[in-house]
Amino acid sequence: MTIRALALAAALAAAAPAAAHYNRPALQDALDPALLRIDESRYLGQPVADVEVMTESGPARLHSLIADRPTILLLAYYTCDGACLTTIQNLARVLRAVDGPEYRVVVASFDADDSLENLRQVKSTLERVPDSWTFGLLPREESARLTQSVGFTFFFSERDRAFIHPSVLVFLSSKAEVMRYLYGAEPRAQDIELALIETRDRVQGFNDLVDAVKLTCYRYDPARSRYVVHPTLIFGGIGLGVLGMTGLLAFSYKRDSKGGQ
Numbered sequence: 001m002t003i004r005a006l007a008l009a010a011a012l013a014a015a016a017p018a019a020a021h022y023n024r025p026a027l028q029d030a031l032d033p034a035l036l037r038i039d040e041s042r043y044l045g046q047p048v049a050d051v052e053v054m055t056e057s058g059p060a061r062l063h064s065l066i067a068d069r070p071t072i073l074l075l076a077y078y079t080c081d082g083a084c085l086t087t088i089q090n091l092a093r094v095l096r097a098v099d100g101p102e103y104r105v106v107v108a109s110f111d112a113d114d115s116l117e118n119l120r121q122v123k124s125t126l127e128r129v130p131d132s133w134t135f136g137l138l139p140r141e142e143s144a145r146l147t148q149s150v151g152f153t154f155f156f157s158e159r160d161r162a163f164i165h166p167s168v169l170v171f172l173s174s175k176a177e178v179m180r181y182l183y184g185a186e187p188r189a190q191d192i193e194l195a196l197i198e199t200r201d202r203v204q205g206f207n208d209l210v211d212a213v214k215l216t217c218y219r220y221d222p223a224r225s226r227y228v229v230h231p232t233l234i235f236g237g238i239g240l241g242v243l244g245m246t247g248l249l250a251f252s253y254k255r256d257s258k259g260g261q
Contacts, residue, residue: 036166038151043178048073049149050176053108053136056116062106062146063176065134070103070200072192073170075152077111078118083167083185085122090186091169092126092133097189103196105133110147110154111163112140150178171199 050063065071074091076084088107095105109119119135129135138146147154154165169187171180179199182191 035155036153036164038153038166038168038181040151040181043149043151044180046149046178048170048172048176048178049142049145051138051142051146053106053134053138053142054116055134055136056119060134060136062108065106065136066104066172066174066176068174069132070174070196071172071176072103072105072196073150073172074105074107075110075147075150075165075168075170076107077109077163078114078122079111081162085125087167087169087185087187088122089125091192092129094187094189094192095130098193098196103132103200105130107133107135108146109137110143110152110165112138112143169195171195173199 048062050061052059053062053065072091074087076088078084091105107122114137116137119137123129123135146152150170152166152168152170154163156162157164167183167185169182169192170178171182173179180195182195
């Protein structure tokens with residue numbers, strides 16, 4: 001066996017314990033952020049794994065927690081000193097201002113070493129936990145299945161003694177299909193509301209026309225991970241403004257001409 005092969009075997013052996021615990025090997029040094037990016041084209045429209053989630057009330061299947069409702073899935077871990085708690089708290093705060101159809105929120109820990117005690121500590125930081133929210137733990141194999149089904153990658157950094165992972169909200173349809181990703185620890189109410197409108201099945205009702213207008217006015221910008229005013233509205237508004245100004249100038253000129261006569 002060559003020296004290069006021996007070195008490779010040693011590296012794989014060192015990474016094996018970490019790989020058994022997490023869906024990527026442990027990191028010793030810096031991480032290329034590109035490794036955390038989700039290839040959305042692979043996962044949008046695909047079904048999410050129906051894994052077992054351990055809740056305070058006992059085990060439950062993820063699809064039963066979705067219960068035919070648009071669902072926001074937040075993958076985090078409860079001992080996180082970074083963005084996880086901030087994202088959970090900000091999501092709870094922002095959702096108070098969101099109008100829209102009935103939805104559910106599932107917060108699931110991808111860390112198999114998390115406990116119900118850790119879970120309860122995180123819940124205690126929220127002013128109020130709505131009935132539509134579920135906090136849960138994922139057994140090791142179920143964590144791997146769920147994260148892989150939505151393209152969520154996480155690493156454990158030995159140097160920092162913490163997980164490195166994206167802060168992302170995964171929007172699931174009532175049929176448990178991946179419909180939208182929103183990134184960042186500080187989601188905007190407008191983005192969440194529009195993502196929920198896109199996510200829910202189209203059912204005839206009073207809000208359909210309002211929802212359709214909202215989606216016509218905005219489009220999702222993947223580069224910024226947010227909804228922005230549709231360009232056609234901007235250019236259309238500019239065109240109407242120019243047309244109106246031209247008409248006003250023509251009317252003023254006509255009046256001035258008559259006054260001069």
